[in-house]
Amino acid sequence: MITKYLLPLLAIIGFLFASYTVVSSNKPLPVAPAVAEPASAPFKTFIAGAGIIEPQSQNIAIGTPLSRIVNMVSVKVGDKVKAGTPLFYLDDRDTRAELNVKLADLAKAQTDLRVAKASLNDTQTLSNMAEAVADKGAISGEELLKRRNALQVNKAKLDSAKALIKQAEASVNNSQITLERLVIRAPAEGEVLQVNLRAGEFAQAGALNTPLMVLGNLDELHVRVDIDENDAWRFNKTSKAVAYLRGNRSVKVDLNLAYVEPYVIPKKSLTGDSTERVDTRVLQALYRFERKQLPIYVGQQMDVFIAAQDYSPQ
Amino acid sequence: MNRIALKMLMGDRGKYFGIVMGLTFASLIMTQQPAIFVGLMTRTFSFISDVGLPDIWVMDAKVQFVDDIKPLQDTELYRVRGISGVEWAMPMYKGLLKARLTDGTFQTCNVVGLDDTTLIGGPPVMLAGRIEDLRRSDGIIVDIDALKEKLAKPSGTPNGKPIQLQIGDSLELNDHRAIIVGIAKVTRTFQSQPVIYTTYSRAKSYAPKERKLLSFVLVKAKPQQNLTELSQRIRKNTGLAAYTQQEFMDLTYQYFMKNTGIPINFGISVLLGFIVGAAIAGQTFYNFTLENIRQFGVLKAMGTSNWTLLRMILLQAILVGLIGYGMGVGLTAWFGYAMRNTILAFRFPWQLLVFSGAGVSLICMFAALLSIVKVIRLEPAIVFKG
Numbered sequence: 199m200i201t202k203y204l205l206p207l208l209a210i211i212g213f214l215f216a217s218y219t220v221v222s223s224n225k226p227l228p229v230a231p232a233v234a235e236p237a238s239a240p241f242k243t244f245i246a247g248a249g250i251i252e253p254q255s256q257n258i259a260i261g262t263p264l265s266r267i268v269n270m271v272s273v274k275v276g277d278k279v280k281a282g283t284p285l286f287y288l289d290d291r292d293t294r295a296e297l298n299v300k301l302a303d304l305a306k307a308q309t310d311l312r313v314a315k316a317s318l319n320d321t322q323t324l325s326n327m328a329e330a331v332a333d334k335g336a337i338s339g340e341e342l343l344k345r346r347n348a349l350q351v352n353k354a355k356l357d358s359a360k361a362l363i364k365q366a367e368a369s370v371n372n373s374q375i376t377l378e379r380l381v382i383r384a385p386a387e388g389e390v391l392q393v394n395l396r397a398g399e400f401a402q403a404g405a406l407n408t409p410l411m412v413l414g415n416l417d418e419l420h421v422r423v424d425i426d427e428n429d430a431w432r433f434n435k436t437s438k439a440v441a442y443l444r445g446n447r448s449v450k451v452d453l454n455l456a457y458v459e460p461y462v463i464p465k466k467s468l469t470g471d472s473t474e475r476v477d478t479r480v481l482q483a484l485y486r487f488e489r490k491q492l493p494i495y496v497g498q499q500m501d502v503f504i505a506a507q508d509y510s511p512q
Numbered sequence: 513m514n515r516i517a518l519k520m521l522m523g524d525r526g527k528y529f530g531i532v533m534g535l536t537f538a539s540l541i542m543t544q545q546p547a548i549f550v551g552l553m554t555r556t557f558s559f560i561s562d563v564g565l566p567d568i569w570v571m572d573a574k575v576q577f578v579d580d581i582k583p584l585q586d587t588e589l590y591r592v593r594g595i596s597g598v599e600w601a602m603p604m605y606k607g608l609l610k611a612r613l614t615d616g617t618f619q620t621c622n623v624v625g626l627d628d629t630t631l632i633g634g635p636p637v638m639l640a641g642r643i644e645d646l647r648r649s650d651g652i653i654v655d656i657d658a659l660k661e662k663l664a665k666p667s668g669t670p671n672g673k674p675i676q677l678q679i680g681d682s683l684e685l686n687d688h689r690a691i692i693v694g695i696a697k698v699t700r701t702f703q704s705q706p707v708i709y710t711t712y713s714r715a716k717s718y719a720p721k722e723r724k725l726l727s728f729v730l731v732k733a734k735p736q737q738n739l740t741e742l743s744q745r746i747r748k749n750t751g752l753a754a755y756t757q758q759e760f761m762d763l764t765y766q767y768f769m770k771n772t773g774i775p776i777n778f779g780i781s782v783l784l785g786f787i788v789g790a791a792i793a794g795q796t797f798y799n800f801t802l803e804n805i806r807q808f809g810v811l812k813a814m815g816t817s818n819w820t821l822l823r824m825i826l827l828q829a830i831l832v833g834l835i836g837y838g839m840g841v842g843l844t845a846w847f848g849y850a851m852r853n854t855i856l857a858f859r860f861p862w863q864l865l866v867f868s869g870a871g872v873s874l875i876c877m878f879a880a881l882l883s884i885v886k887v888i889r890l891e892p893a894i895v896f897k898g
Contacts, residue, residue: 202522205532209835212842216543219845220862227699229564230634233644236600236627238734239593246593246601426587429594444629465587478587508596 237442237450239503245429249421249441249502251494252414254456254486255388259409260285262401263379273411275393279384285411288380288401297373304366307359314359318352325349388415391496414496419489420456423502424480427462432506439485441500443492451492453485453502513816517824520804521831527803530796531832532839535872538789539840542782542868543860544847549778550864551857556768557761558699559606559622559707563633566602566730568743569760573753577767578760579703581606583724584752591750592729597737598746602627604728605715608705612684615666621658622705623685625715633730634696635709641679641694646711652683653694658706683708685718702768704855786871793836794879797829801883805890813892821887829880837872841865 239246266288273285325345331337392412395401401410421441425433435455443449458481465480485502494500522528554561559578560569570592572582586603593601605625610618626633626646634643635653645651654663654677663683664674677683683690690710698707710718716725731754733742743754755763769775801808808821848858 205835205839206831208842209838211838212840212845213838214842216838216841216845216860216865219848219860220865223848223860224862227562227564227636230636230643232565233631233634234629236602236630236632236732238599243596244594246590248590424587424590426591428587428591432594478585480587506594 234445235447237444237447237501237503240440241438241503241505243506243508245425245432245504245506247423247425247429247502247504249423249485249500251496251498251500252420252422253388253391253416253496254418254420255386255413255415256420257391257496258385258388258413259406260382260385260411260413261405262288262382262403262410264288264376265403266380266401268395268397268399268401270397271393271395273390273393275390277390279388279390279413281384281386283384285382285384285390285413286395286401288382290377290380293373293376293380297370297377300366300369300373304363304370307362307366311356311359311363314352314356318349318356321345321348321352384413386413386415388413391416416496417489418486419494419496420484420486421453421500421502423483423485423504424465425483425504427479427481429506430462430481433458433481433483433504434506437505439502439504441485441487441502443494444499444501449492451487453487456484456486458483513820513824514827516811517827518831520807520824521800521828524800524803527796527800528832531793531800532836534789534792534796535832535836535875536839536843538785538793538875539837539868539872540843541785541789542871543841543844543864545778545781545785546864546867547844547848547858547860548856549774550861551859552702552774553765553768554859555700555702555704555857557764558701560757560761560764562636562699563604563730564636564757565632565732566757567733567739568731568746568754568756570601570729570731570746570750570752570754571727573751575753577764578606580767581727583722584726584729585724586726588750588752589726589729592731592746592752595742595746595749597734597742599732599734599737600630601732602630602632602730603712603726604633604730605712605719605725606727607715607719607725609686609708609718611663611706611708612687613663613665619662620705621663621685621708622701622703623708623710623715623718625710625712628711628713631711635698635707637697639695639697643694643709645693646709648691648693650682650689650691650714651693651710652685652690653696653709654683654692655696655698655707657698657700657704658708659692659695662706686720688718690718700855700857786875789871790875790878793832793875794882797832797879798882798886801825801886805886805894808887809890809892809894812887812890818888822884825880825883825887829876829883833872833876837869840872841868 269287269289271286273279273283279285325348328337328342328345390411391414392409394408394412395410423439435458439453439455441451441453462479462481465478483504557578570588572584575582589601589603592598603625604627605623607623608620609623611621612618624633628647631643631646634646635655638653639656641653643653646653659677661674664676667674677692679692679695681692683692685708690708694709696707696709701707719725729752731742731746733739739756743756743759746752746754811821845860848860851858
């Protein structure tokens with residue numbers, strides 16, 4: 199009995215178990231969903247590019263004409279400034295000291311002028327007296343010549359003293375201009391976007407990787423779109439364009455072309471990293487958009503789609 | 513008559529078991545070996561099948577299989593994005609980086625960088641933490657098998673079990689600090705390296721400085737878009753290679769078939785199983801017919817037709833075949849179940865059931881044919897001889 203049924207039974211159990219294994223072990227894995235739905239183009243054929251938000255005025259990286267220690271920073275991030283508003287003050291003690299020296303020089307020069315005037319007066323009087331003598335024998339020819347020459351010399355000295363005053367004045371003026379240059383002022387109306395220096399820090403003159411201060415006009419924003427040079431020929435200035443906010447594709451905005459920078463430049467990664475690894479060149483198109491209540495900040499990246507004609511090879 | 517046939521078969525237990533065991537063995541070898549083979553081959557492209565969301569993978573034209581990374585320029589992403597029919601295209605970094613463990617040893621890890629915003633291509637199953645946690649600074653998601661084995665902390669006591677890393681523990685990836693923010697379950701890959709997920713930009717900073725770092729562009733087609741057409745369009749417009757998920761899996765699998773000895777190795781095992789099974793079962797079945805030749809002779813002398821005798825032998829062959837087959841595949845399934853928590857690659861698709869069924873049928877047919885020829889040629893007079 200056992201032999202008769204045991205083996206067939208085992209075989210049936212074995213086959214069922216195998217079938218179960220086949221069914222249960224070949225279920226497809228679940229698919230990891232996207233954390234945020236990616237933006238997709240609303241056009242049939244289009245050019246895609248990464249855009250970065252910048253103020254209409256572009257980002258003004260404030261520099262300093264002189265390398266100095268910073269005395270005081272008079273604005274903070276977010277301040278709205280008018281053209282000419284002082285942004286920060288550089289250390290000016292040495293220039294002020296110099297100015298004092300130069301003012302003293304001016305005072306000295308002015309005194310010298312008075313001395314020269316007095317001398318001239320003196321020689322003028324003596325000369326006049328000698329000239330007034332009618333009797334040629336009463337005064338020697340040599341004496342007369344001496345007095346005349348002394349008059350000429352003192353006249354020249356007066357001119358020289360006047361010139362020295364002018365020189366001293368120019369020198370004082372120079373120091374005053376230097377003092378003026380030690381106060382860095384806003385070149386245009388805008389908002390302070392970034393402040394990278396504090397009182398006591400050294401402000402280096404020249405073009406810096408990290409600007410001392412960034413200024414921009416946020417009334418209207420532009421989005422700067424990088425178009426790969428391979429796609430540049432498809433780009434049409436009159437085409438529609440749409441930008442999507444990263445992380446939430448329901449926030450989108452229609453774009454209007456502001457201008458195109460006609461010079462194709464090496465691509466700078468929009469991550470803002472200074473060490474760039476990509477060596478392609480890109481055409482940059484700038485689009486303006488209605489800001490309204492878009493939750494967007496300067497420097498943020500957007501996914502931009504520009505409609506293009508279908509040139510796909512047949 | 514059928515009852516007589518069954519009695520004949522089961523009458524001699526030793527022979528009966530012998531035949532069944534031979535067939536069981538053949539059936540076992542013909543499913544278990546291919547199951548391991550299929551399992552291994554599935555692992556070659558498991559990374560591709562784990563990333564389920566995209567339809568098309570875009571890569572350098574010379575890529576031969578999934579681990580053969582030939583990176584692209586970052587701007588290629590936007591060129592692919594600009595092709596009509598593309599719903600979205602996302603970057604993915606995949607590369608091998610060295611992780612330094614707390615005890616100072618190094619472990620090569622498979623680092624996967626996902627698009628920063630959407631994190632598309634993430635691990636299919638999260639055991640702890642969420643994929644969004646990758647947005648935290650220095651965050652990485654590590655697969656559970658790696659945490660238990662290759663990346664585990666050595667135990668404090670000698671010969672103790674290694675300590676599994678937890679969320680919040682840190683690793684050193686190529687001299688950068690990385691914090692575990694999530695634990696994922698992924699399908700094991702062929703090389704079984706630990707899989708580490710992070711964001712694309714972070715992966716780029718972990719990776720050694722190279723000019724190009726974009727490994728793949730993952731593309732989702734617009735609804736109702738023909739995938740073959742779209743991949744051809746991508747190919748024509750960008751000069752890159754574009755494969756659908758299935759094509760890329762086939763490409764990877766073909767590479768391993770052509771360039772490794774694995775298929776030959778397993779092919780030989782299967783063939784040996786078939787031959788040995790056929791030899792044992794065929795010979796025992798033939799022997800069993802020979803032993804019962806007298807009974808067949810009596811039946812023939814009593815006037816039983818050749819057709820009835822043939823049916824009896826076929827019934828015997830089919831019965832042992834079915835029993836052997838069922839026990840064989842059952843043993844294979846049990847083997848797979850017993851090995852489910854080991855690193856052994858084991859995969860049992862339905863095709864294997866059919867394959868071994870066909871194999872066992874062949875063996876039975878071969879054995880039955882030998883016996884049938886013998887019985888049909890039999891002279892009834894043999895009963896009265898010696």
